[in-house]
Amino acid sequence: MGLETVVKDIMDTAEADVSKIKAETDSEVLQIIEEAKDNAKRILGESLAKAEDDIKKMRQQEISSANLEVKRTLLNARKEILEEVYNSAFGTVSSLSEAKNKELLSAIITKNEAQGKKIFSNAKSEKLVRELSSLEYAGNIDCAGGVIIENEEGNIRLDYTYDVILKSVNERSLKQTSDILFG
Incomplete structure (x- = not known):
């Protein structure tokens, strides 16, 4: 056991x-x-x-x-x-109406023709520009209206075409235009 x-x-x-x-x-x-x-x-x-x-x-x-x-x-x-x-x-x-175009061209030419010898415009305004300006008419340019005034040497051109004026105004007032349209 x-x-x-x-x-x-x-x-x-x-x-x-x-x-x-x-x-x-x-x-x-x-x-x-x-x-x-x-x-x-x-x-x-x-x-x-x-x-x-x-x-x-x-x-x-x-x-x-x-x-x-x-x-x-x-x-x-x-x-x-x-x-x-x-x-x-x-x-x-x-x-622009002929009367409004004449009014604008007259204002531009009167204010600026003393600075030049020759003047250019579009074909539509040629007759009117010849009437309004004592400058030598130098020919037609492609633009909506307005004039280009050139000095005797041809090296200074003052561009008062409606195209350039409108573009300049548009660039300067783009913000204002935008604010008016879009708040």
Whole structure:
């Protein structure tokens, strides 16, 4: 019986050790599983936060891009309207009545002919310019109206064509025109 008792004691001790090791292993496994779950939750949370942040950035970029496109379209539309206004004004100047054309040419010539020797105009205004000016008529130019006055040497030209005057006025008052049209 002594041997059976020793074997039984060894077996009991071995079973107790196995149970203890199994319990420790189960505890470690549970701890590892809990840590893995916590890590998974943390990684998932970080991934969701990053994804939300990326979505916010993308949304902001899309909004900014759309706003920029709207501004570009608006500016292009305004530019087209301003060009239409300029073209309309040019058309009006190009088709001035004979009386209004005579009034403008007379004012330009009276104020500036002392600075030159020769005068140019478009073919339509040639007869009128010859009547209004004491300068030598030097020929026709391609313009909507007005005159060019040149000195004797031909190295100084004063351009008082309606084209140049209108362009100058347009450039100087572009902001005012824009403010009037678009507020």
